[in-house]
Structure formats: C-alpha cells, structure tokens
Amino acid sequence: MTVRLSKRYGFAASHRLHSSALTDEENRETYGKCNNPYGHGHNYEVELIVRGTIDPVTGRVVDLVRLDDLAEREFLSPFRHRNLNEEVPAFRMTVPTTENLALEVDRRLREAWPESFPKDGPCLEMVRIRETDRNICEISAKAETDVLRAKQEPGT
Amino acid sequence: MVISKRVEFSASHICRSAKLSDAENERVYGPAANPLGHGHNYVVDVAVEGEPDPVTGMILDLKRLREILEDKVLNVYDHRLLNREVEPFETVVPTVENIAVDIWNRVAPHIASHIGGRARLYSVKVYETSELSVEYRGEG
Numbered sequence: 001m002t003v004r005l006s007k008r009y010g011f012a013a014s015h016r017l018h019s020s021a022l023t024d025e026e027n028r029e030t031y032g033k034c035n036n037p038y039g040h041g042h043n044y045e046v047e048l049i050v051r052g053t054i055d056p057v058t059g060r061v062v063d064l065v066r067l068d069d070l071a072e073r074e075f076l077s078p079f080r081h082r083n084l085n086e087e088v089p090a091f092r093m094t095v096p097t098t099e100n101l102a103l104e105v106d107r108r109l110r111e112a113w114p115e116s117f118p119k120d121g122p123c124l125e126m127v128r129i130r131e132t133d134r135n136i137c138e139i140s141a142k143a144e145t146d147v148l149r150a151k152q153e154p155g156t
Numbered sequence: 157m158v159i160s161k162r163v164e165f166s167a168s169h170i171c172r173s174a175k176l177s178d179a180e181n182e183r184v185y186g187p188a189a190n191p192l193g194h195g196h197n198y199v200v201d202v203a204v205e206g207e208p209d210p211v212t213g214m215i216l217d218l219k220r221l222r223e224i225l226e227d228k229v230l231n232v233y234d235h236r237l238l239n240r241e242v243e244p245f246e247t248v249v250p251t252v253e254n255i256a257v258d259i260w261n262r263v264a265p266h267i268a269s270h271i272g273g274r275a276r277l278y279s280v281k282v283y284e285t286s287e288l289s290v291e292y293r294g295e296g
Contacts, residue, residue: 001257001292001295001296002292002293002295002296003253003256003257003290003291003292004290004291004292004293005252005253005288005289005290005291006288006289006290006291007287007288008286008287008288009287054251054253054254054257057173057175057176058173058176058184058185058249058251059171059173059248059249059250059251059253059254060184060251060253061253061290063184064186064288065183065184065186
C-alpha cells in the first residue's frame with residue numbers, strides 16, 4: 001500500500017533579501033522590509049513528504065530515525081541559528097528567498113538520500129517551507145526535475 | 157472537486173513488532189516501543205471526491221458523513237488501547253501508516269454505498285502529532 005508521510009521540522013535563522021544584480025533602489029522596491037541591510041529572522045518550518053509502501057514487518061513507510069538524522073545533518077544543523085547569507089555558502093551568491101531555500105534543502109536531501117535509503121525504498125515527494133504562516137513555498141520531485149532541465153537547457 | 161471533514165479521537169498504542177528483537181524495536185520505534193503504551197490526540201481528515209448535486213449544491217450530505225465517521229471510526233478508536241481493542245492491531249503494528257489504511261478500509265464502502273456511486277473516498281490523512289502525519293489515497 002502506497003502512503004505519503006509528512007514530517008515537520010523547525011529551525012530559526014536570519015537572512016537579508018538583496019540581489020547584487022539590482023540597484024539599491026530596485027532592491028528596496030523588490031524586497032521591501034526584507035532588504036533591511038542588517039537582516040532579520042524567521043522561525044522556518046520544513047515539511048518533508050515521503051512516498052512509499054508500508055513495510056509489512058515494521059508498519060512504517062520510512063525509517064523515521066534515519067529521516068530525522070538526514071534532516072539534522074543536511075539542513076537543521078547547518079541552518080539553525082545561522083545568518084544564511086553569511087554562513088551558508090549556497091547563499092553567498094544566491095538570494096535566500098523561501099524559493100531558493102526550498103531548492104537548496106531539496107537539493108541537499110536528494111544528494112544524500114541514496115546513502116540513507118535503499119533504491120527501491122521511500123522517495124522524497126515534496127519539500128514545503130513555511131517562512132511565516134502566510135509565506136509558504138513547496139517543491140515537488142517533478143518540479144525539481146523541470147528546474148534542473150531549464151538550467152541545463154537555457155532558452156529552451 | 158474534493159471536500160474534507162475533520163474528526164478527532166484519543167487513543168493509546170504500543171509500537172512493537174513481534175518479528176523484531178527488543179533492540180530492533182527500540183531502534184525503529186524509539187520511545188514509542190514502550191511496552192506499557194502511550195497515547196496521542198489523533199486528527200483525521202477524510203476527503204471525498206465528486207461533483208456537487210445540482211439540487212443541493214453538495215457533493216454529499218455532510219451530516220451523513222459525520223454519522224459514518226462517528227459510527228465506523230470514533231466509536232471504534234476513541235479512548236481505546238489500539239493493540240488490544242481494535243482489529244487488526246492485535247497482529248498489525250498500529251503505526252500512523254497502518255491506522256490511515258485501516259480507517260480507509262472502514263470508511264470507503266460506506267461512502268460509496270451512501271452516495272450511490274457519484275462520489276468516492278479520495279484520501280484519509282491521519283495526524284499523530286502536529287509534526288507527523290500520513291495520507292492514504294487507496295493506492296495498492
């Protein structure tokens with residue numbers, strides 16, 4: 001039986017939304033208060049949705065201890081109480097919007113996934129990040145493939 | 157079009173498999189393997205897919221859905237020790253995955269018969285805590 005399991009994690013971090021490709025005025029217009037040069041922070045929530053079949057012995061779709069370990073290693077420990085712009089290399093050149101944060105969490109998890117779970121085991125179906133209750137971004141496995149394809153085939 | 161109804165129940169359970177050693181049970185389930193059990197306030201979202209009836213404007217009679225959920229789920233699960241008092245959990249580990257599948261199996265036939273084939277059960281989503289939930293859509 002195929003089920004989807006959702007596990008929610010939280011971390012607090014600071015960031016500043018500012019693009020070096022825009023002028024100061026354009027940055028202020030685009031990002032508003034989030035462009036404050038001193039930065040600001042959020043209590044981020046990350047929801048991982050895992051799809052797979054229920055193991056008949058354990059009754060589990062995914063080994064939750066391994067999932068928790070993976071989350072801790074790949075994004076909770078690196079992001080918790082950090083200044084994302086300054087302390088996470090991926091955001092030195094990329095603006096740490098909720099969208100880019102979702103892409104980064106998704107990328108890290110997909111790279112590390114095969115070390116934690118068997119090939120025919122559970123798969124990561126979606127990553128959903130809540131920056132606030134009113135600002136939520138989600139990325140599904142298919143959408144991620146589309147983004148990578150767009151990056152590989154610019155202009156197509 | 158999908159409409160969903162939420163119900164809640166409280167129950168205790170023990171997550172241990174007779175096919176695993178004590179050490180394996182404790183690794184897989186952590187504190188949930190406590191042989192004396194523990195409990196949760198479960199939240200269940202039951203979603204039904206269909207088209208609104210042209211006369212009533214409703215996919216199904218929500219009062220009737222509530223009765224089905226009371227009768228087939230809450231009366232069975234609420235304030236019970238799942239391992240001892242709810243089939244099939246004497247032999248199947250009452251993980252939130254298996255609870256979602258069992259609730260589906262209890263509810264699905266009644267939705268189909270009540271609606272006369274115009275709507276079907278779309279998904280059962282069970283929250284064990286606000287951090288952990290499982291959704292089952294009847295897929296094999």
